[in-house]
Amino acid sequence: MSDWPGDPIEQLVGLLARLPGLGRRSARRAALKMLMQPDRVMLPLAAALQAAAAAVQPCRICGNLDTRNPCGICRDPQRDRGLICVVEGVAELWALERAHAHRGLYHVLGGTLSALGGVGPEDLAVQPLLARIAGAGEAERVEEVILALPATVDGATTAHYLSDRLVGSGVRVTRLAQGVPMGGALDVLDEGTLAAALKARRDL
Amino acid sequence: MLRDFRSYGALTVAFTAPIVVVSGENGVGKTNLLEAISLLGPGRGLRGARAAEFGRRLPEGPLPWAVAGRFENGDWPAFDLGTGTPEGGAPERRVFRLDGAPVRSQAELAERVATLWLTPQMDRLFQDGAGDRRRFLDRLVWALEPHHAREVAAYENAMAQRNRLLAAERREGKVADPAWLSALEDAMARHGVAAAAARRGLVGRLNATLAGGITGAFPAARLDLQCGTAAALDSQPALAVEDELRAAWAANRRRDAAAGATLEGPHRADLLFTHVPKGLPAGLCSTGEQKALLVAVVLAHAGLIAASRGFAPLLLLDEVAAHLDAPRREALFAALAALPAQSFLTGTDAAIFQPLRGVAEGFLARPGELVPDSDLPVPGAG
Ligand SMILES: Nc1ncnc2c1ncn2[C@@H]1O[C@H](COP(=O)(O)OP(=O)(O)O)[C@@H](O)[C@H]1O
Ligand SMILES: [Mg+2]
Ligand SMILES: [Zn+2]
Numbered sequence: 001m002s003d004w005p006g007d008p009i010e011q012l013v014g015l016l017a018r019l020p021g022l023g024r025r026s027a028r029r030a031a032l033k034m035l036m037q038p039d040r041v042m043l044p045l046a047a048a049l050q051a052a053a054a055a056v057q058p059c060r061i062c063g064n065l066d067t068r069n070p071c072g073i074c075r076d077p078q079r080d081r082g083l084i085c086v087v088e089g090v091a092e093l094w095a096l097e098r099a100h101a102h103r104g105l106y107h108v109l110g111g112t113l114s115a116l117g118g119v120g121p122e123d124l125a126v127q128p129l130l131a132r133i134a135g136a137g138e139a140e141r142v143e144e145v146i147l148a149l150p151a152t153v154d155g156a157t158t159a160h161y162l163s164d165r166l167v168g169s170g171v172r173v174t175r176l177a178q179g180v181p182m183g184g185a186l187d188v189l190d191e192g193t194l195a196a197a198l199k200a201r202r203d204l
Numbered sequence: 205m206l207r208d209f210r211s212y213g214a215l216t217v218a219f220t221a222p223i224v225v226v227s228g229e230n231g232v233g234k235t236n237l238l239e240a241i242s243l244l245g246p247g248r249g250l251r252g253a254r255a256a257e258f259g260r261r262l263p264e265g266p267l268p269w270a271v272a273g274r275f276e277n278g279d280w281p282a283f284d285l286g287t288g289t290p291e292g293g294a295p296e297r298r299v300f301r302l303d304g305a306p307v308r309s310q311a312e313l314a315e316r317v318a319t320l321w322l323t324p325q326m327d328r329l330f331q332d333g334a335g336d337r338r339r340f341l342d343r344l345v346w347a348l349e350p351h352h353a354r355e356v357a358a359y360e361n362a363m364a365q366r367n368r369l370l371a372a373e374r375r376e377g378k379v380a381d382p383a384w385l386s387a388l389e390d391a392m393a394r395h396g397v398a399a400a401a402a403r404r405g406l407v408g409r410l411n412a413t414l415a416g417g418i419t420g421a422f423p424a425a426r427l428d429l430q431c432g433t434a435a436a437l438d439s440q441p442a443l444a445v446e447d448e449l450r451a452a453w454a455a456n457r458r459r460d461a462a463a464g465a466t467l468e469g470p471h472r473a474d475l476l477f478t479h480v481p482k483g484l485p486a487g488l489c490s491t492g493e494q495k496a497l498l499v500a501v502v503l504a505h506a507g508l509i510a511a512s513r514g515f516a517p518l519l520l521l522d523e524v525a526a527h528l529d530a531p532r533r534e535a536l537f538a539a540l541a542a543l544p545a546q547s548f549l550t551g552t553d554a555a556i557f558q559p560l561r562g563v564a565e566g567f568l569a570r571p572g573e574l575v576p577d578s579d580l581p582v583p584g585a586g
Pocket of ligand 2: 234235236522
């Protein structure tokens, strides 16, 4: 195998290795698997990647990733529009959807506050959340905001910050029940735990 | 059983007596042996070293190492515990095995094994700043309450963030978001009060154990936790103390910004030691008396662990006996013999351990090996 920097195999392995869950070793194995069956695996994958990249975009209301904008969840007439679940990222939104734990809408924050990591309120979708609540028409009035943020110092700080900013907005602010382990990221929790934590949410 | 651990190639030895004595010249590997034992409990051992440092050094580099022990602990079924860096694995990655199966969390270890120690490095505790005494106390708390380390870390993390926001405000003149500061102060209050309460609880239990006479004729110590948050918990419920801290931090943002630090809070706590027979604070005590203070606290801690966990901890006393005069040494030996723990004592002079004949089992340490000391045979074996 060549170390030549322009080598397309090395380039492919390098790109694959940047994906979460793939180290260099498994990236190399994935690349080899594809290269051995270019017609059955590699080219269809390339086409699927291209199509997804062209079609998927962030929802302008909630930040979910979908081919439609607003996304399928925001368009769904069965959803409770008075209930917004605030999540750190799209991974957490998808985890809650897999658990069928939430019947309302979402709001993707895009991270958590971190003074040490240089992430401030203006780097997150805080203003859009406040505007979304203030701007909702009478029929779509937001009754409750559920803060489904990780049980870390930054997650708890962000939840406290948001509840502070929502004081006076007239919405009820709740957060996930304890039971989400300290330091726990939501997207790795099993579906039962997630559903239970959401069901037993508490006022902040 | 040790394999390629620091100065040891391969060593297999059984420690059957409740007190084990290891004597030998400087540099033969006495502390290394205690360190190996300390690694069978949770944490980084008595030197606080990283896993990559333990492997025996050859000119080509460090070898993979292993430490394993079989615990036969009275009423409990025997179990085998091992730790080390696996062959072909990364030298920084230390793994644990319990009866051959991988151990997922250190909490699983804490349910079975506790190791506590006193080393010559800890003699500086009374000269160094409050931070070292706080960390000493936090390790004692942690051995009984595994959550404590997380509370302290979360508190310090939130405080570092508050300090960062206040520093940016001072540097760039950009006013920090008050809701953000309140959110951080809220996290500090919750975790800080939890940490202070755990420290306060342990100090109370240690003092009660010491007052109960666990040190026997050995001089006892009394501990005093100097911490406004802990003191407030004497008269108020924890939630009220949290509110007071939130209010104090919110009111003092300007002052703390100017100081470049959070000036109040459980992170400023100190632990004071009093030598009970003399009624003197540690700072006014002689070196030998200071050593005795630490010994007394560690004895009380061993007693607390045995009582709350239901098994005997391993107590590692490195070069402790040499600092004490003969009467204190004998009082220590008597206290150790009565303690629900297995104790390991090291020293350069085997003769000072002679009073332990019939109670302790002795070994002479030579480079890379241990040989039984015929002057301190296994008790009860003729
Ligand atoms: N990783 C290592 N590989 C080989 N030898 C080591 C390693 N770490 C420490 N040593 C050796 O161990 C010896 C110190 O042993 P130690 O247990 O501290 O002695 P003492 O008996 O005085 O307590 C030193 O000679 C040191 O060089
Ligand atoms: Mg030594
Ligand atoms: Zn949407």
